[in-house]
Amino acid sequence: MSDLRGKQKHYLRAQAHNMTPIFSVGKNGLSKIWLDQLTDAIEKRELFKISIQQTADVDVDDVKKYVENNSRIEIVQTIGRTLVLYKRSDNPENREFSTEVEAI
Numbered sequence: 001m002s003d004l005r006g007k008q009k010h011y012l013r014a015q016a017h018n019m020t021p022i023f024s025v026g027k028n029g030l031s032k033i034w035l036d037q038l039t040d041a042i043e044k045r046e047l048f049k050i051s052i053q054q055t056a057d058v059d060v061d062d063v064k065k066y067v068e069n070n071s072r073i074e075i076v077q078t079i080g081r082t083l084v085l086y087k088r089s090d091n092p093e094n095r096e097f098s099t100e101v102e103a104i
Contacts, residue, residue: 004101008104012047012077038050043091067083
């Protein structure tokens with residue numbers, strides 16, 4: 001995992017500001033299938049938000065640890081029950097944000 005520097009995180013937070021969460025964690029909690037879907041999506045987008053529903057049996061820290069320990073995805077920011085996730089795409093055609101991040 002590449003540790004992002006402050007300016008890089010700042011850039012990613014700014015880019016994610018107006019995004020709506022596209023994934024959520026609900027009462028089914030965290031699973032391998034959920035993480036696989038998350039990984040597939042982040043490979044295409046590089047940056048997005050996920051939210052933790054009120055009915056979820058897990059909290060923000062649980063989700064953070066699960067994602068970071070089981071994938072190469074980085075948590076850029078936590079806002080209440082919403083997390084901003086980032087991972088540089090392995091496919092050069094999908095590198096919209098990572099090109100900028102690497103230049104910072």
